[in-house]
Amino acid sequence: MATNTTIEWADKTWSPIIGCDRVSPGCDSCYAISTARIRESNPNPKIAKAFAGTTTRTADGIDWSGKVNLLPERLDEPMKWRKPRRVFVNSMSDLFHEAVPDDYIADVFARMWWSPQHTFQVLTKRHGRMRSLLPRIETRLRDMERDLALVHAPTPLHWPLPNVWLGVSVENQRWADVRIPALMRTPAAVRFVSCEPLLEPVSLRRWLRPVPDCGHVTPEDGTCGHPAALTPECHRWADCPARPQRDDWRGLDWVIAGGESGPRARPMHPDWARQLRDDCAVAGVPFFFKQWGEYLCARVEDDPGFASGRAYDSPLGGRSSATLRERGSSFRPGADRLMRPGDRTRRTVLLDTDTIAVRVGKSAAGRVLDGRTHDAFPRDDFHDSVTSGLYEDLDAFSRRMDETHPTRRSS
Structure with a gap:
């Protein structure tokens, strides 16, 4: 099953695999766990079967069971969509999960190759397996x-696949330092990092815009050790006034940042997002700010209504909360009403001496950073050149695939 998505940087999700397990703190409030739990009981038997057994109840609540369901009947779905889309691959799993066989991952890559009209966004926390498996996938x-049956595919095989973006999730500096070097050693047309949920400051400076022949780049992972990196004095400002050609491009192509949502969300300090935004601006790397999450932040001096652990003084009010207390009244904690300005709540967090965060809900918090949205995407000129003039060949290719795969139905 593929679905349209509310994820701001994708048009559609495609999940030929369902099920996962936690590997780091960024997984703590994973939205996919509760979604999978609900869909296990879906009245549609096909949906219930796809999600069956993927979650379990623990002492701490609902969690992944560790079971991963492979859904080969969904593999051909992208080939049926004629309109080009940005497709987030496996929003309900991780393509490189250890329970997914190598051959099945290769089958997923084959469908991405055979669907050149789309851009596929693959995001993983299993950086090691991704790095080690890609050479074998190329061979496959x-x-x-x-195979003679594929000589009429609408595009020849280019490696790395020009319509596949590979990325890693990093929630803190520890995991950035572990996952990003593996990504930099992985062949990909576009490499990106998703700093979501952003749980602490993360610096990506040494991976943003290295130049291979500058004398300061480490060959093992392509990072730049120039002493003045990302400052106006850095040699890259003078030597590289524009983005290098793709053959020379070894830095990150795209950065996403966002706060955490969900019942147990942790607040994100605005300075963490600003650092990533500003570093990307200096390096010329597209930056996408996805969301604040559950919490809205402000400086105490700019908004005294935030001070002293009180609810946000906003026309929107705040989210109803079981942590509200009203002494000397008949108000029952957990009653369904919005916080009023001045209500004390444990959901208001002092992030530092100058910054307060209050839980107002994902929708109310929005995705505006310092007065504007940040919706930049990486340039993909090579993909555009490959896919230009493609669509007149898709009908012939679709008929060919129907002949070789009788159960397939085009649309």
């Missing part, structure tokens, strides 16, 4: 290319 696809 080249074997497929030699």
Whole structure:
């Protein structure tokens, strides 16, 4: 099953795999767990079967069970969509989960190759397996290319696949330092990092815009050790006034940042997002701010209504909360009403001496950072050149696939 999505940086999700387990603190409030739990009981038997057994109840609540369901009947879905889309791959799992067989991952990559009209966004926390498996996937696809049944594919095999973006999730500096070097050593047309949920400050400076022949780049992971990196004095300002050609591009192509949502969300300090935004601006790397999460932040001196652990003084009010207390009244904690300005609540957090965060809900918090939205995407000129003039060949390709895969139905 594929669905349209509210994820701001994608048009559609495609989940030929369902099920996962936690690997780091960024997984603590994973939205997919509660979604999977609900869909296990869906009245549609096909949906219930797809999610069956993927979650379990623990002493701390609902969690992944560790079971991963492979759904081969969903593999051909992207080939049926004629309109080009940005497709988030496996929003309900991780493509490189250890329970997913190598051959099945190769089958997913084959469908992405055979659907060149789309851009596929693959995001993982299993950086090691991604790095080690990609060479074997290339070998498998080249074997497929030699199959006479595929000689009329609408595009020849280019490696790395020009319509596949590979990214890693990093929630703190520890995992950035572990996952990003593996990403930099992984062949990809576009490499990106999703700093969501952002749980502490993360610096990406040494991976943003290295130049291979500058004398300061480490060959192992492509990072730049120039002493003045990302300052106006850095040699890259003078030597590279524009983005390098793709053959020379070894830095990150895109950065996403966002706060955490969900019942147990943790607040994100605005300075953490600003640092990423500003570093990307200096390096010329597109920056996408996805959301604040559950909490809205302000400086105490700019908004005294935030002070002293009180609810946000806003026309929107705040979210109803079981932590509200009203002494000397008949108000029952957990009653369904919005916080009023001045209500004390444990959901108001002092992030530092100058910054207060209050839980107002994901929708009310929005995604405006310092007065504007940040919706930049990476340039994808190579993909555009490959796919230009493609669509007149799709009908022939679709008929060919129907002949070789009788159960497939085009749309």
